[in-house]
Amino acid sequence: MRWLLIGTASLFLVLFLFLPLAVVFGTAFSQGIGMFFGTFADAGTQSAIWLTLVAAAVAVPLNTVFGLAAAWCIGKFEFVGKSTLITLIDLPFSVSPVVAGLAYVLLFGAQGYFGPWLQAHNIHIVFAVPGIVLATVFVTFPFVARELLPMMQAQGNDEEEAALTLGANGWQTFLKVTLPNVKWALVYGIILCNARAMGEFGAVQVVSGRIEGLTNTMPLQIEMLYSDYRFVAAYTVATLLAMLALVTLVVKSIVEWRSGETA
Amino acid sequence: MSITASGITKSFGGFTALDNVDLDVQAGQLVALLGPSGSGKTTLLRIIAGLEFADSGSIHFDGRDISRQTAGERRVGFVFQHYALFRHMTVFENIAFGLRVRPRKTRLPDAQIRKRVGDLLDLIQLSTQAGRYPSQLSGGQRQRVALARALAVEPSVLLLDEPFGALDAKVRQELRRWLRQLHDEVHITSLFVTHDQEEALEVSDRVAVMNAGKIVQIGTPDEVYNHPATSFVYNFLGNVNLFNGRVDGGTTYIHHAKTDHVVFVRPHLLDIAREPAGENSFGATIKHINAAGPLVKVDAVTEWGDPVNVETTQERFRELALIKGDRIHIVPRDVAVFQEGRSS
Numbered sequence: 318m319r320w321l322l323i324g325t326a327s328l329f330l331v332l333f334l335f336l337p338l339a340v341v342f343g344t345a346f347s348q349g350i351g352m353f354f355g356t357f358a359d360a361g362t363q364s365a366i367w368l369t370l371v372a373a374a375v376a377v378p379l380n381t382v383f384g385l386a387a388a389w390c391i392g393k394f395e396f397v398g399k400s401t402l403i404t405l406i407d408l409p410f411s412v413s414p415v416v417a418g419l420a421y422v423l424l425f426g427a428q429g430y431f432g433p434w435l436q437a438h439n440i441h442i443v444f445a446v447p448g449i450v451l452a453t454v455f456v457t458f459p460f461v462a463r464e465l466l467p468m469m470q471a472q473g474n475d476e477e478e479a480a481l482t483l484g485a486n487g488w489q490t491f492l493k494v495t496l497p498n499v500k501w502a503l504v505y506g507i508i509l510c511n512a513r514a515m516g517e518f519g520a521v522q523v524v525s526g527r528i529e530g531l532t533n534t535m536p537l538q539i540e541m542l543y544s545d546y547r548f549v550a551a552y553t554v555a556t557l558l559a560m561l562a563l564v565t566l567v568v569k570s571i572v573e574w575r576s577g578e579t580a
Numbered sequence: 581m582s583i584t585a586s587g588i589t590k591s592f593g594g595f596t597a598l599d600n601v602d603l604d605v606q607a608g609q610l611v612a613l614l615g616p617s618g619s620g621k622t623t624l625l626r627i628i629a630g631l632e633f634a635d636s637g638s639i640h641f642d643g644r645d646i647s648r649q650t651a652g653e654r655r656v657g658f659v660f661q662h663y664a665l666f667r668h669m670t671v672f673e674n675i676a677f678g679l680r681v682r683p684r685k686t687r688l689p690d691a692q693i694r695k696r697v698g699d700l701l702d703l704i705q706l707s708t709q710a711g712r713y714p715s716q717l718s719g720g721q722r723q724r725v726a727l728a729r730a731l732a733v734e735p736s737v738l739l740l741d742e743p744f745g746a747l748d749a750k751v752r753q754e755l756r757r758w759l760r761q762l763h764d765e766v767h768i769t770s771l772f773v774t775h776d777q778e779e780a781l782e783v784s785d786r787v788a789v790m791n792a793g794k795i796v797q798i799g800t801p802d803e804v805y806n807h808p809a810t811s812f813v814y815n816f817l818g819n820v821n822l823f824n825g826r827v828d829g830g831t832t833y834i835h836h837a838k839t840d841h842v843v844f845v846r847p848h849l850l851d852i853a854r855e856p857a858g859e860n861s862f863g864a865t866i867k868h869i870n871a872a873g874p875l876v877k878v879d880a881v882t883e884w885g886d887p888v889n890v891e892t893t894q895e896r897f898r899e900l901a902l903i904k905g906d907r908i909h910i911v912p913r914d915v916a917v918f919q920e921g922r923s924s
Binding site: 476 | 652657730
């Protein structure tokens with residue numbers, strides 16, 4: 318019975334996870350290593366990679382700060398509207414990314430509520446980089462907060478109160494007591510947030526307008542290359558995202574191992 | 581440093597945790613706040629510490645009003661029930677924390693911090709464990725580290741919230757003797773919260789008994805135990821039998837019918853006899869005998885059907901050769917009657 322279950326699980330993993338991954342790498346290298354690196358010489362691909370990095374570079378730090386602040390006040394304090402705040406944090410999980418993207422178009426697009434005003438002031442959000450960054454921030458909003466919250470709630474306030482009675486100020490208490498106690502959860506939250514920020518497709522696709530070389534992110538570029546029957550190029554860019562996934566898994570294992578060690 | 585709390589009132593939502601409480605702790609004393617859970621004792625302690633703020637009333641340390649000061653400014657040493665040690669720091673770093681977070685101009689040089697922590701580790705007899713993490717220590721060791729951490733900053737008063745509540749019975753007893761000893765050496769004004777009457781009576785100079793957000797009696801352990809002010813105090817400070825009774829010319833009689841008075845008798849103040857002895861004795865049947873311990877505990881049922889607990893000496897027990905099912909007579913030696921009647 319035990320072997321049957323393990324066998325089923327392994328077969329499932331091979332079929333649905335390892336096989337596709339192998340296909341991605343196999344196809345990318347199918348025309349030789351020269352073709353693989355040649356893809357990265359393409360200006361459109363370079364721009365897509367760059368834009369993805371920019372979006373992640375804005376979204377991840379922003380959501381890290383927000384996630385820490387939100388988890389801290391929800392985990393350590395009692396206030397009116399707490400459960401509403403928790404629901405709001407979960408909103409991006411429950412809303413389809415496409416809907417989120419459409420909402421931005423509705424707000425900031427040419428026909429949207431703020432459209433005329435934005436046009437009058439020559440500010441471009443939708444079909445431009447700011448829109449992509451906004452959509453990425455929205456979609457990756459819950460990751461850090463969601464990782465930290467259960468931990469902060471479980472740890473309670475005792476250690477912080479002890480620090481206060483020992484004469485530490487609020488900032489010292491946060492840096493020396495609260496933060497070290499959640500550091501591995503924080504690292505993991507950031508990793509997840511980053512992975513999603515770089516891999517996001519739906520919301521970004523709606524607000525991007527898909528102008529190659531300007532508003533294409535990596536996932537959008539991959540999809541475009543694929544639609545153009547440039548399979549090798551598409552799979553080559555896809556290897557980058559696949560590598561990101563593997564790095565995430567490795568970091569996750571390290572984090573779990575380290576936090577298990579100190580707990 | 582003396583502690584004076586005056587007119588402290590605190591409510592959470594609709595629940596009044598403290599109702600106009602006054603408390604005086606003289607400098608150098610060790611005082612217990614004793615009461616059942618929900619009586620407001622921990623809330624009072626936290627308000628004195630500055631971890632909670634009263635709705636009204638004031639706190640004075642040595643006559644100085646510190647009601648508006650934060651916990652850090654009050655310089656209190658606080659020991660938590662569940663230790664609240666910093667889990668990512670070693671024992672050494674835990675104890676040094678209060679010294680290390682001081683502003684640069686008042687902070688001791690590192691060598692002096694090390695010396696002071698070393699002395700405290702000696703005091704709590706954990707010098708060999710300095711490099712360990714809290715999770716590697718036993719409960720008793722953790723609580724000693726928590727105490728050393730609180731003492732490191734040379735607090736003006738020491739406040740302990742159920743300090744031994746999470747420990748097993750044997751360690752609890754060791755630690756409370758040790759706390760008493762430590763207090764006799766250091767002489768720091770200390771206030772500790774407990775729901776264990778034995779602990780309060782054994783360790784403290786004075787006991788403040790709390791119930792439903794009020795202090796019902798404060799006095800030496802001898803005073804509160806032998807001269808309880810109310811039926812609640814009598815009831816809370818030890819095992820007790822309740823009887824209906826009748827007071828007649830200064831003498832109290834136990835009565836099997838319903839009366840206006842409730843008579844309280846501690847189990848060790850009841851004697852067992854084979855024959856009726858005097859007007860107040862009554863018949864009973866033994867249901868259970870527990871002879872393990874310094875006193876023999878006898879559970880019996882009175883002739884009118886109420887349970888009654890009696891404690892007698894091992895000698896008397898052997899002399900009477902009591903066995904389960906025996907018909908006996910119970911003779912009260914001393915009883916207590918309170919005007920307000922049954923307390924709970």
